[in-house]
Amino acid sequence: MQLSRRHLLTLGGAALAGASVAPAVARAQTPKRGGTLAIRTWDPPHFDPFQTISYKTHIALSFTHSRLLKHKAGPSVVPCTFPIEGDLAESWTQPNETTHVFKLR
Numbered sequence: 001m002q003l004s005r006r007h008l009l010t011l012g013g014a015a016l017a018g019a020s021v022a023p024a025v026a027r028a029q030t031p032k033r034g035g036t037l038a039i040r041t042w043d044p045p046h047f048d049p050f051q052t053i054s055y056k057t058h059i060a061l062s063f064t065h066s067r068l069l070k071h072k073a074g075p076s077v078v079p080c081t082f083p084i085e086g087d088l089a090e091s092w093t094q095p096n097e098t099t100h101v102f103k104l105r
Contacts, residue, residue, distance in 0.1 A: 043060075069085070
């Protein structure tokens with residue numbers, strides 16, 4: 001069976017309309033704590049962050065390794081602002097252009 005472009009667009013529109021109704025059902029459910037978060041990402045060849053500069057490896061490592069600083073996340077963060085907060089660092093100062101002093105926890 002061959003589909004015309006018009007028929008394919010009609011089917012795509014119907015699928016999109018059906019998909020837009022599905023999130024309304026998901027929002028109505030009561031959230032629960034706990035469980036497992038599964039993220040589909042690239043399987044790194046190793047978990048040593050010092051042996052690679054690949055961003056794909058660092059994405060996976062960001063869920064298992066602490067960093068000195070990290071980007072703040074959550075509903076209170078204004079989109080596209082990327083504020084930083086300490087992860088291992090409790091506080092930090094920059095006394096001059098080439099020096100950063102970090103207080104670690």
